Amino acid sequence: MKTKIIFTIIALSSSFLFSQKKVADIFFDNYSYIKAAELYEETVRKGDSSEHVLTRLGDCYYNNSDAKSAAIWYGIALDKYKKVNPEYIYKYIQTQRSVGNYEVADTWLAKFKEIQNDDRRAEELNKSNISLYESLESRKGVDVKIKNLDINSKYSDFGAFVYNDQMYFASARNTENKIYKWNNEPFLDMYSAEIKSGKNNIDSIFNPAALLIKGKERGDVHEASICITNDGNTLYFTRDNVNNRNQKVYDKKGTSHLKIYKSTKTDGQWADGIELPFNDNVYSTGHPTLSPDNKTLYFVSDREGGMGQTDIYSVAINGDTYGTPENLGEKINTEGREMFPFVAKDSTLYFSSDGYFNIGLLDIFKTTFLKDGNAEVENMGAPYNSGADDFAYYVDSDTQKGYFSSNRADGKGGDDIYGFIAQPCLQLINGTVRDAKLLTPIPMATVQLIDETGKIVEVVTSDVNGLYELEANCNQKYKVLGMKADYKDDIKDVVTTGISGETQKADLNLIPLINDNEIVINPIFFDFDKWNIRADAAYELENIVSVMRAHPNMVIKIESHTDSRGSDSYNLKLSDRRAKSTQEYLYSRGIAKERIESAIGYGETKLVNECSNGVACSVEKHQENRRSKFIILNDNN
Incomplete structure (x- = not known):
């Protein structure tokens, strides 16, 4: 025994x-x-x-x-x-x-x-x-505004860099220069323009003027790709290879390669460029950019020993001397072209490449590789990238304003500079939390925003009028879950659109668990001829647990009822076993025994309709009689 x-x-x-x-x-x-x-x-x-x-x-x-x-x-x-x-x-x-x-x-x-x-x-x-293509062509969760700048000409304009409210760039607009036969446009010169900042708008650029470097009188030499040191006194730029007589230098195949030059400012005047020591006459070196601390110079080269057509390199700056250039390796460089590097203030590296999966031709990529050697490369997607060449990305990582260059179809010239401002694409989800029975607003209800992965991304509380408001990303599927003590949860599906600032409506109707002197839950189902608590029944009983936890002095009694089918004595015993099993479950969840006065089965002795012995009734009618009741006897809170 x-x-x-x-x-x-x-x-x-x-x-x-x-x-x-x-x-x-x-x-x-x-x-x-x-x-x-x-x-x-x-x-x-x-x-x-x-x-x-x-x-x-x-x-x-x-x-x-x-x-x-x-x-x-x-x-x-x-x-x-x-x-x-x-x-x-x-x-x-x-x-x-x-x-x-x-x-x-x-x-x-x-x-x-x-x-x-x-x-x-x-x-x-x-x-x-x-x-992947679809994700690259849509900036999910980000609202990016771009604008073809007013200063763009009908010729090539590209390579924006900002220093002290001045934007520096390269342009072929000087028609007094000789024509570069490659694209039938004048040779490139460097320019600066004034910036008028708008807080939440793309900055206005105006008054472009040629950037004068002492001693420069070359109409058949390209100069482009500028970066300036933090103190504003040193400028690095790309120029065609020239000798001391300002004449272009060609290799055996008749090619004039690119080199990086450094110019220093004295009395407000930029001195003629000095060639950096790691240049060479048989390969190109160009597209300079600086690390935030100005101790490292990054550049592009097709030198021997590289991984692809052009690779990105780094070299240490030691005052007026330089270390040995180092290839950034396979985490960055591919068999294709890596070009136009830029390092933002937060040390994120941006560059253009045709060696990664892309929308078309050169795409703009970013990576935190300089801070984390294991970081991967991410395609920036649209609208930065298109089916054309997209390159020369610059951004202020504090304001998320910047520029990139592209020869996309809607431009004014060969290459154009586009200004942009990137802001989260956000929408509002709001509504009213109401009592489903009385239709009155419920203040102080908890409302959760849950994303597609099931992650809770925001939690708010309804106000005195039952109103709530959540902020959500565009183009997402969410669930909005409303909760309040003494109520059943309500959940709504919400899908946001791709238009920033729109509002989606989701009213929540919470079903009250306390009705007069009774805790009311959905019917508790038992298997045929069984009285053990099934999972679905336990799920409903957790509502009882929640109410009794919210009311620590509440005392209840449990009643279990059956329909009239089966013998009276059998139904009486079965219902009593079910009542006791329900009571035991609540005990197992920490409800003190003295808070449940009794758990009694009444079989078919308290029918709520006419379906007694011998009366023909529908399944639905019989179901009304199969019920558990949780009657509140005391609630001195």
């Missing part, structure tokens, strides 16, 4: 454990991650440390942006199970990076690459393999 009792207790405990995990799964699937985490953690404490529970716990915290807690549970799962779904390895890497554990992240990244050698993220973690 004692053995039988112990077996019964163990079986009941196991049943609750199994049910609890399934209930947690239901809450998880409905984005109630806090409740799900509570149930999963309780499941772990009771002995279930399955891969499913551990990784779900990680997901609960991951989706709530709690990287520290997510890392703990993912880490336990990865330590305990050797063949965890690689998706959790990827998430674990992300959480480790988030909390600054870069060495741990790198270790697991190596394992991820080993397992997922055919996964694109194993090579480019920040790129997606899904609809």
Whole structure:
């Protein structure tokens, strides 16, 4: 007899454990991650440390942006199970990076690459393999305004660089120069123009004037691609190879290669350029740009030993001397052309290339490689890139204003300079949280915005009129979840459009759980001739748990009723077992025993309609009688 009792207790405990995990799964699937985490953690404490529970716990915290807690549970799962779904390895890497554990992240990244050698993220973690062209042609979540600048001429204009409210650029507009036969336009000169800044608009550029460098009188030499040191006293630029007599120098094939020159400012005048020592007569060196601290110069060259047609190099600046140029390597350079590098104030490297997957010809790319040697290269997408050549990107990383050059079809000349300002493409989602029964507004309700991955991205509270407002990215699918103590959650699907500033409406109607002196939930279903608590029943009973937690002094009684089918005595016993089972579930969730006065089954003795013994009724009519009631006896809060 004692053995039988112990077996019964163990079986009941196991049943609750199994049910609890399934209930947690239901809450998880409905984005109630806090409740799900509570149930999963309780499941772990009771002995279930399955891969499913551990990784779900990680997901609960991951989706709530709690990287520290997510890392703990993912880490336990990865330590305990050797063949965890690689998706959790990827998430674990992300959480480790988030909390600054870069060495741990790198270790697991190596394992991820080993397992997922055919996964694109194993090579480019920040790129997606899904609809890649489509993603490049649409800037999801970003509102980028671009403008063809008024100063563009009918000739080539490109290569903007900004210093002290002046924009420097190259142009072929000087018709007094000789014609460059390659494109039948005049040779390039350098220019400067004034900038009039607009806070939330693309800056206005006006009064372009030739940039005068002492000693320059060359109408058949290109000069372009400018960068200036932070103190404003040194200028690096690209020029055709010339000798001391200002004559172009050609190699054996008749080609005049490019070189980088340095000019210093004295008494407000730029001195004639001095050739840098790592130039050469048999290959080109050009497109200079500086690191934010001005201690490194980056440039482009087709010199021997490179990886492709043109590569990006770096060289240390040591006062008036320079180190040995170093190729940036395969993380940046390809078999194609890498050109027009620019390093922003935040050390992000931007460049153009035709060696990566692109929309067409030269595209603009970016990478944080200079700060993180493992960082990958990202295509900037439209509108920066088009089917034409897009290059010479410049941005102020503080204001997200900048310029790029392109020979796209809508331009004024061969190449044009486009100004841009990048702002998040945002929309509003708003509505009213109401009591579904009374249609009155519910103040202080919690409203969550949940993205397609299930991550909670914003949480707000409704005001005194039940109104709420959320900020969402454009072109996204969301769920809006409304919650309030003593109410059932309500969830709405919302899809934002691609137009910044639009508003999407999503009213939330929360069903009250307390109706007069009763806690009202959806019907609790039991299997035929059974009284154990199923997962779907436990999910509904969690509403009872929530109400009683919100009202710590509340005392209830439980009633269980059946319909008239079956014998009276059988229904009485079955309903009583179901009432007791319901009571035990609430105890298992921490509800004190003294708060449930009784749990009694009444069988078919309290029918709510005419469907008594011998009366023919529909299934729906009989269902009205199969019910559980949770009657409030006391609520002294």
